Amino acid sequence: MNGIITLTFITLLLLLFMKVPVYIAILGSSLLYFFLTPGVNSIVFAQQVVGGTESISLLAIPFFVFMGALMNYSGISSRIYDFASILTGRMRGGLAQVNVLVSTLMGGLSGSNLADAAMESKMLVPQMERKGFSKPFSTVVTATSSVITPLIPPGIAMILYGSIANVSIGKLFVSGLGVGTLLCVTLMVLVAVISKKRDYKPIRTEKLTRKEITTATKPAILPLCIPLVIIGSIRLGIVTPTEAGSAAVVLAIVLGVFYKELDFKSFKKAVTESVTSTSSILLIVAAATVFSWVLTKERIPQQLADWLIGTINNKYVFLLIVNVFLLVVGMFVEGNASMIILVPLLAPIAKAFGVNEIHFAMIYIFNNAIGALSPPMGTLMFVTCGITGCKTKDFIKEAVPFYLVMVLELFLLTYVPFFSTGLVDLLY
Incomplete structure (x- = not known):
């Protein structure tokens, strides 16, 4: 590696540590x-x-971001x-369990963790x-x-990864269902254990009547069908991921009008939020495309691949090193930026070691997800603490068991490929 490229890397790290906006750095x-x-x-x-923002597959990002914003203003979130609440009301932990399940269900609608x-x-x-519930615990669960x-x-991360590494976005979506559900179940078990220890009560103890179940379930049926329609239409080859995103926007608008909660003022807010979110993502994509060109010109991916393959002769050791x-990296660099810079480096090496491309993609995305939670620069930590008023030190202390569980699940996902490829093999 010559002096100029070394100086380029040092400059990038210095600018990131100085909290200069990622795309400017x-x-x-x-x-x-x-x-x-x-x-x-x-x-x-x-x-x-x-050129970095001209990929057709990236068009799916503004559509799905817009769909998520519409969901929040059309009464679908409520x-x-x-x-x-109906599904988890009698579980130990009550509202904390609702919190986890809402994130899982909304993940199929918003695509944005922030x-x-x-x-x-x-x-x-x-x-x-x-x-x-204590403020730190409530904030950490959120x-x-x-x-x-x-x-x-x-998820926006899957669309980005697929466009960068030329991996089927449809297959990533299917794989994400299994991985996301596994994490949901794991977090709900952890919440139940902590709630039992602290005597956090369920929302209710009595059984629900059939009328209560029907009243809460009926309005949610159509929104919950949207992810199934998206994945099913992509799998059957009816639409591309980009076309599925545009169709999802239309569905969200129709539902908002049907529920009589989406007016012009709310629609305008949703448009504004979508433009802001999409712009921030695509600015990073545009900037990182230039950096990727620099890396390719200097043959950094090839040199790194040759060094790793010459030093490591076991794919499991390689995956361990990648995870660490x-x-x-996730502690210091925003997930989308690290993905655009590192995926062109790491994905070819993983392929050379014989790692399934879908398996490696989900390992990478899971790492990024944990990074968004990790100090000192975890975006999820700062967003939630900023809104709830929780102190960062209290957040980190409360989050320790959650970090441990997610890291353990990361290694389970890494060394048991079935969790990321099982559904894909079944459907494809």
Whole structure:
């Protein structure tokens, strides 16, 4: 590795540690490379920035982000909450169990963990505190349950990974169902154990009547069908992921009008939120595309692959090293940025070791999800703490058992491929 590329990496890390916006940090370090490297035409910089956002598969991102925003303003979120309350109301932990299940169900609708965390921090945490749950516990449950969101289709992370590594987004969606459900069950068990120890009560102890069940379930049936329609239509080859995203937006608007809760003012807010969220994602994509071009020109992926294959002769050791590396990276670098920079490096090496491409994709996305929760720069931690008023030190202390469970599940996912490829093999 020559001095210029080393300086480029150092500049990138320094800018990230200085909390410069991610896309500016990546663009700035890439621009330095273009200035210092003789014989490199600077017009390539502009071409890569523009070209990085022109992938057809990336069109799915604004559609699914818009769909998630519409869900929050059309009354669908409240109907999902009522349905989750019915399912988990008698379980130990009550509202904490509702919190986890709502994240899982909303993951199939919003695709954004930050949007999910912000919504539940406002909607559920105050209710949990009134029911006797501590603020740190309520905040941690909200943040950790939001980790499920990028794993459940149509998670934005899966769309990005698929477009970067040229992996079937439809297969990633199917795999995400299994992985996300596994994490949901694991977190619900952990919540039950902690709730039993602290004597957190269920929402109710009496059995529900058939009328109560019907009243809560009926309004949730149509929203819950949306993820099934998305995955089913992609699997059957009726639509592409991008077309499925546009169809999902239409479905969300129809449901909002049907429920008589989506007016012009709410629609305008949903559009504004979608433009803001999509812009922030695509700015990172554009910037990271330039950086990926720099890495490719300097043959960094090939050199790293040759070194790893020459040093490590076991794919299980390779996966262990990747997991540790990504967990550390996740503490400091935003998930989408790290994905666009590192996936072109790591995915070919994983393939050389014989690791299934869907299996490796879910390992990577799961690592990113944990990173969003991890200090010192975990975005989920800061979003939830900022809304609930929980102190960061209290959050970290309360989150220890949740971190341990998720890391254990990461290694289970890593060394038992069935959890990520079982559903894919069954359907494909």
